[in-house]
Amino acid sequence: MTGPLPRGYDFRSDNVAGVAPAVMAALTAASTGTAPSYGADPWTARLTAQLSALFEREVAVFPLVTGTGANALALAGLVPPWGAVLCHEESHITADECNAPEAFTGGAKLVGLPGAHGKLTPDTVTAALERAGIGIVHHAQPAALSITQATEAGTVYTPDEITALSAAARGFGLSVHMDGARFANAVAHLGCSPADVTWRAGVDMLSLGATKGGAMMAEALVVFDPARAEGLAFRRKRAGHLVSKMRFVSAQVEAWLTDGLWLRLAAHANTQARRLADGLTAAGYPPVHPVEANEVFVPLPDTVLTRLEAAGYLCHRWDGASVRFVTAFDTPPWAVDGAVAAVRG
Numbered sequence: 531m532t533g534p535l536p537r538g539y540d541f542r543s544d545n546v547a548g549v550a551p552a553v554m555a556a557l558t559a560a561s562t563g564t565a566p567s568y569g570a571d572p573w574t575a576r577l578t579a580q581l582s583a584l585f586e587r588e589v590a591v592f593p594l595v596t597g598t599g600a601n602a603l604a605l606a607g608l609v610p611p612w613g614a615v616l617c618h619e620e621s622h623i624t625a626d627e628c629n630a631p632e633a634f635t636g637g638a639k640l641v642g643l644p645g646a647h648g649k650l651t652p653d654t655v656t657a658a659l660e661r662a663g664i665g666i667v668h669h670a671q672p673a674a675l676s677i678t679q680a681t682e683a684g685t686v687y688t689p690d691e692i693t694a695l696s697a698a699a700r701g702f703g704l705s706v707h708m709d710g711a712r713f714a715n716a717v718a719h720l721g722c723s724p725a726d727v728t729w730r731a732g733v734d735m736l737s738l739g740a741t742k743g744g745a746m747m748a749e750a751l752v753v754f755d756p757a758r759a760e761g762l763a764f765r766r767k768r769a770g771h772l773v774s775k776m777r778f779v780s781a782q783v784e785a786w787l788t789d790g791l792w793l794r795l796a797a798h799a800n801t802q803a804r805r806l807a808d809g810l811t812a813a814g815y816p817p818v819h820p821v822e823a824n825e826v827f828v829p830l831p832d833t834v835l836t837r838l839e840a841a842g843y844l845c846h847r848w849d850g851a852s853v854r855f856v857t858a859f860d861t862p863p864w865a866v867d868g869a870v871a872a873v874r875g
Contacts, residue, residue: 538842539865541806543742544712544824547858550744550795556785557746557778565777569593573780580787581738581752586725590759592751592766593779597711598627599771600737600749602634605674607753607762608705608735611636613673615707616658616699618650619643620682622709634769639670647819648683649691650675652698659702675699676707679727680716684803684825687716689726696732706732711739714796715823729754740786744795744859748782795859799824802857802866809870818852826855834873841872 540546565571578591594600601623609615615631617624619642623631631640641662643654655675663669677695680686687695696706708728710716713736717724728736736752753759766772773779786792800823807821807828815828829852830838838845843865846854857866 537868538844539861539869540844541855541857541865541869542844542846544799544856544858545742547744547860549746550786550791550859552788552791553745553782553785556781560777560781567774567776568772569776569780571777571780573777573784577750577780577784580784581750584724584787585728585752585754586723587729587754588756590753590756590762592753592759592762593773593776593783594749594751594766594771595747595773595779597622597709597737597739597741597749598630599769600739600751601627601676601707601709602630603762603765603769603771604707604735604737604751605631605638605676606634606636606765607758608707609635609638609673610671611638612671614639614641614662614670615674615676616641616643616655616672616704617676618645618648618678618681620648621676621678622682622711623676625682634765638673641672647685648678648681649685649687650677650695652694655695655698656701659698659704664702672702672704674705674707676709677733678709678711680712680719680823680825683819683827684823685820686719686822687727688720689722689731692727692731692733700732705734708733708736710736711742712823713738714743714792715800718793718796718800719822734758738783740783740792742858743786743792743799745782745786748779748786750783796824799857799859799861802861802863803855805863806855806857806866806869809866810873813870813874815873824857826857827852828855829853830873834875837875838869838872841868843869843872
């Protein structure tokens with residue numbers, strides 16, 4: 531790009547981004563003519579086949595419009611009302627979903643565990659389960675482990691890490707759920723098969739997020755053993771998440787996945803995050819977590835943050851110690867360079 535740079539950019543979240551052109555085109559195409567409702571449409575059928583091919587096994591698929599709905603429904607299918615869900619203490623299900631998992635499960639308890647850089651470890655999970663009072667009627671009974679991929683700190687679990695966590699959970703009879711709001715960013719970073727970081731590593735259900743990656747509003751709950759999906763159709767309807775014109779949800783995810791678009795978009799976001807991290811590090815402000823997906827956490831003095839915001843570059847004041855920048859599928863390089871320049875002053 532030549533000439534003066536545009537001024538300002540919103541890095542507060544990848545939710546602020548628009549819709550990828552291919553996804554918007556798919557919505558327009560799906561709007562032509564009529565189609566059966568409530569998921570009995572060709573788009574939803576194709577999406578199920580597409581995800582089965584992507585994950586290299588037959589899966590059951592539930593298209594949804596919110597990540598919170600996907601997480602809460604998955605946990606409701608895995609955990610009884612007297613159960614407990616082990617998760618990272620900063621995970622979205624425990625910090626940002628307003629008791630939706632508790633409501634959908636009928637009262638199951640979320641147990642937040644610590645972990646550096648947003649990650650759980652097998653030792654932490656095992657220690658929590660050993661003191662959980664399994665089999666004692668006075669205690670909530672652990673029933674599931676929930677893993678966030680990529681994590682809330684922008685880090686990514688490797689296949690070996692997920693396998694070890696799943697083994698720790700299964701040793702105590704727990705199922706495993708994955709919150710994949712940024713699953714595409716994680717897979718783009720790892721360069722592995724989606725199967726290698728899900729069911730092959732012990733994951734039972736995946737909340738696959740497309741909204742942050744370029745869709746308008748589209749998520750998919752993927753169940754790796756279709757036999758475990760029997761009650762989820764009724765839970766989805768009961769919860770008010772059965773969309774009548776489901777073809778418009780399925781068409782988004784189908785277009786997003788076609789020809790590897792989801793990974794190209796995620797790789798662009800990851801690349802811009804790395805570019806931003808390198809620029810901030812060179813300016814004297816290195817990130818506090820490894821930058822592996824599309825989030826950059828960095829401590830900035832108030833004077834620098836004020837200057838950055840005055841120049842029109844917005845980020846999220848995270849925890850009092852750092853701010854969060856999130857790059858998206860369409861973040862332009864000039865915006866990254868402009869933010870770094872504003873930090874430098």
